[in-house]
Amino acid sequence: MPxxxxxxxxxxxxxxxxxxxxxxxxxxxxSYHLRPEIHTCPEWEDENTYLPACREAENQELARLIRKINTSALRDRASFLRQGKPCSIPPVTYDGASRSSVMGGMNFHVEIRFDDGVEWMARFRRSNASSPPAAIRDYIMRSEVATLMFLEKTAVPTPKVYDFQLEHPGNPVGPAFILMEKLPGKPLEWSTATPEQKQRVMSQLADVHLELHKHPFRSFGSLDTPGDSHIGPFARESLTTFTKSGMQTIGPCCDLQDYYTSYVKLILNLILEEELYSGQPVDAYLIHRFLLDLVPLVVPSSQNEKNFYLKHADDKGDHILVDDQFNITGLIDWEWAHIAPPQYAFNSPTCLLPVAEFYDGNNSLGDDEIIFSRLLEEKGHSELARFVKDGRVQHRLDFCCGYNLMDWDGFLGLFRGLRDAVGMDNDLDWDDWKAVALQRYKNDLGLLQLLKLREERFDMDNSPVDGIDREP
Ligand SMILES: [Zn+2]
Ligand SMILES: [Zn+2]
Incomplete structure (x- = not known):
C-alpha cells in the first residue's frame, strides 16, 4: 500500500x-496525473508565478490550522499545569512576515505568557500535502517528546516539555501539540556569523558532543516512548511504508550497513512501485542500485558496535539558538532525531560543511570542520575529532540516498564526490557513467522492468489511437 x-x-x-x-x-x-498537460499548477522554476502561489497556499494552510486551535482550552491547560497561575495567549495570526518567529521546521508555534513572566510555547504540526499520514505524524511527535524528555536528563540546553497531546476527539485544544518551555535567544545564521562568533558556537557545540557521548544507548533507531529509553523503528516518513498489516518502518538496525542497505532497498522498491522519482526512474534506479553495491565499501559491517548516541536530524544551523554574544541558549527542533552509531552521531553537523565545495564534489574538510575537530582534540576527545576528520564519505552516502533529483546539478557534484571518495567509476561524467551502469546492471530484474515499462509508455504515447490523453 502506498x-x-x-x-x-x-x-x-x-x-x-x-x-x-x-x-x-x-x-x-x-505519475500520470503529474503530467504537465493534466496538472497545471505553476512549476517551482517559474519564480514569478510559483512563489506568490506558494505564499498564498501557505497563508490558507495556516489559517486552517489556526481555526482548529482552541486557544481558551490551551490557555486553561497551561494554567492548570502551573497550579492555576494565570496566563494569556496573544492573538494567533499568520501573515507570512512573522514566518521565522512562529515556524520551526514543519511546525507552527503559539506563545503562552504567564503573569509572572514565564513563557511557554505550544508547538503544532503544520498540515499540507508534504505532511506525513496521521499514523506516521503521531509516531514522529511521540518520538520528539521522548527525545526531549531524554535530553532533560543531560546538560544539553533544550526546552523542557510540560505536556503533549496527539490529535484525537478527547484533545480539547484540537490539533496535536507539544507544550514546552520557550527558550531565550534567536536562531543562528551561520553564513553571516564572524569567525570569532563561529568559534564560540563551535566550542559550545563540541561540549554538546562531549555531553551526548556520556549517554550511550544500546540500539540504533528512534526513542519512541516518552519518559522511557526504549528504542523503536525510525520516526521518519522517508523510511516508512504501509502494508496490509499497518505501518512498516525501518529499524531498529544493528549497524550502519544494515541501515543503509534497508533504506536503499526501500527506495529501489518505491521506484518500481512508481512512488518515487517518477520523473527519471531509470536514472534514480541506477544510482541507488550502485549505492547498494557501495554500502559495504563505505560502511563496513560493525556488529560489535555496542554504543549508540543521539543525533539531531536537521542540524543546518537554525536549530541552534544564540544570545547576542553568540552563546548557545538552546538546541531546538528535535523532530526526526534518532540514536545512531558514533561515526554517524558525531560526524560534523551539516552547518559546518563547506557548502560550495561539498556540492562541487570536493572531498576536503572545510575550515569550520577543521576548527571543530581541533576543538574536540583540545578538550581531550581525539576519538570524537576522528569521526569529524573521517566523516566526509559518510556525509556523501547520506546525501546521495534519496536525494531530490530536481536539483540535478547539485546531485551530480555529490555523486562525483562519492565516487571519488571510494575510488569507483571516478573518472566518468554522468552520460558515460550511465552507459557503464546500464551495462553493469543489465540483468537486474528491477531495471529490466523499468526499461520495459518505458518502452511500452513510449509506444503508447506515440500511437495515434492511444495517445497521452488515455487514462492508465
Ligand atoms: Zn492519478
Ligand atoms: Zn497542484
Missing part, C-alpha cells in the same frame, strides 16, 4: 512521494 493514493478523481494509483506532493493545489498526484 503512503498516499492519487487525489485525482477516480484514480486508484499510488501518488508519487515528494514530486507528487503539490503544495499549491494541496493534492497528492500519481
Amino acid at each position: 503512503l498516499w493514493m492519487c487525489d485525482h478523481q477516480g484514480c486508484d494509483r499510488a501518488a508519487v512521494r515528494t514530486l507528487g506532493d503539490c503544495l499549491l493545489c494541496d493534492r497528492h498526484l500519481c
